[in-house]
Amino acid sequence: MTKIKELMKPRLLTGDTPTGRLHLGHWVGSVENRVLLQDDYDCYFLIANIHAFTTRADRPEEIHQSVVDILLDYLAVGIDPKRSTIFLQSEVSALSDLTYFFSMLIPFPRLMRNPTIKDEIRDKGLGDNYSFGFLLYPVGQVADILAFRPQIVPVGEDQIPHLEMTREVARRFNQLYCGVDSHAEDQDHLALGGLFPVVEVKLGRSRRLVGIGQPNAEGNLLKMSKSLNNAIFLSDDPDTIAKKIKSMYTDPKRLKATDKGSVENNPLWIFHEAFNPDQAWVTEAEQRYREGTIGDVECKKRLIEVLVDLIEPIRQRRLVYENNLDQVLAILREGTAKANDVASATAKLAKAAMKQLYF
Numbered sequence: 212m213t214k215i216k217e218l219m220k221p222r223l224l225t226g227d228t229p230t231g232r233l234h235l236g237h238w239v240g241s242v243e244n245r246v247l248l249q250d251d252y253d254c255y256f257l258i259a260n261i262h263a264f265t266t267r268a269d270r271p272e273e274i275h276q277s278v279v280d281i282l283l284d285y286l287a288v289g290i291d292p293k294r295s296t297i298f299l300q301s302e303v304s305a306l307s308d309l310t311y312f313f314s315m316l317i318p319f320p321r322l323m324r325n326p327t328i329k330d331e332i333r334d335k336g337l338g339d340n341y342s343f344g345f346l347l348y349p350v351g352q353v354a355d356i357l358a359f360r361p362q363i364v365p366v367g368e369d370q371i372p373h374l375e376m377t378r379e380v381a382r383r384f385n386q387l388y389c390g391v392d393s394h395a396e397d398q399d400h401l402a403l404g405g406l407f408p409v410v411e412v413k414l415g416r417s418r419r420l421v422g423i424g425q426p427n428a429e430g431n432l433l434k435m436s437k438s439l440n441n442a443i444f445l446s447d448d449p450d451t452i453a454k455k456i457k458s459m460y461t462d463p464k465r466l467k468a469t470d471k472g473s474v475e476n477n478p479l480w481i482f483h484e485a486f487n488p489d490q491a492w493v494t495e496a497e498q499r500y501r502e503g504t505i506g507d508v509e510c511k512k513r514l515i516e517v518l519v520d521l522i523e524p525i526r527q528r529r530l531v532y533e534n535n536l537d538q539v540l541a542i543l544r545e546g547t548a549k550a551n552d553v554a555s556a557t558a559k560l561a562k563a564a565m566k567q568l569y570f
């Protein structure tokens with residue numbers, strides 16, 4: 212691809228918090244799209260290590276290991292450093308500059324209404340003792356995104372409130388500091404002189420994949436999450452996958468193969484629908500499960516095969532990168548240098564718009 216063509220490609224930004232390894236939820240929610248969109252977009256993938264401190268400031272070694280894990284996962288799933296930029300949040304200081312400025316554009320009560328923040332406080336058991344920095348992280352995320360002025364942001368459903376706030380900050384900044392009219396359409400902001408695009412959210416084919424654990428007290432299945440001990444990781448070996456599937460939550464009322472089973476709200480079938488390439492079998496087997504004419508063992512065995520087929524090539528590629536850690540870290544260093552150039556250029560433009568350039 213020629214340089215000019217590359218420069219003309221629209222930009223894409225997204226990322227992950229290094230609180231563990233990538234799992235199937237990341238795959239269907241966002242990572243699959245990232246791999247597919249690499250040719251059409253100038254892609255930036257952020258490892259949000261500052262944000263990892265919001266819930267585990269007491270565990271720096273763990274965060275360090277997770278940064279390496281996420282980096283290995285990116286390369287193993289097929290994020291190609293020749294086409295895409297992978298970078299580390301804490302080494303791009305313009306992101307912190309922008310976080311501070313943007314925090315002035317978000318009313319505090321607005322932040323506290325963010326439903327994802329409420330869900331995370333509940334599901335991660337943060338109680339009343341969450342840090343001030345935890346509340347700040349969605350603002351940090353606004354800065355992570357807008358610093359790259361991307362057109363699209365591929366994420367899972369839980370990120371929609373954060374993306375809505377990102378869109379609000381972009382509009383507000385453009386109106387306050389760039390003279391964009393308050394009635395301007397979102398898509399016209401850049402043409403009207405706005406600095407920041409009102410970004411588009413791109414959801415994956417499964418917006419919120421559930422985990423393999425029990426439902427919560429209200430009877431809702433929790434999302435698969437690195438922090439909730441309910442994930443199947445893209446680096447799990449076949450034995451681990453088999454163990455997790457065999458002991459996963461299914462319909463608790465179905466005690467034997469001849470009992471009628473419920474397909475709805477049942478991770479066994481949610482996973483078959485999301486990952487099994489043989490959807491004709493899935494439709495037929497779901498019917499038999501409802502009627503009580505198919506055993507759990509057969510359905511789980513199929514699911515194990517499907518997941519091993521998906522994950523094993525990723526795990527094998529990961530092993531190769533694990534044995535070349537120096538090369539892998541060099542990819543992060545180079546990506547971070549490139550990201551720094553882009554983000555500091557944006558921060559400078561933002562400061563110019565805010566009349567804060569003096570020398």
Ligand code: ATP
Nearest residue numbers: 227228230236240366367418419420435436437438
């Ligand atoms: P943590 O438990 O630390 O919050 P996480 O598993 O939620 O970790 P994140 O790093 O917060 O992962 O999310 C990275 C991206 O993956 C986000 O775009 C998020 O929406 C998406 N994602 C995470 N989990 C899922 C899921 N279960 N289904 C769909 N998308 C998901």
Ligand code: MG
Nearest residue numbers: 228369436437
């Ligand atoms: Mg999360």
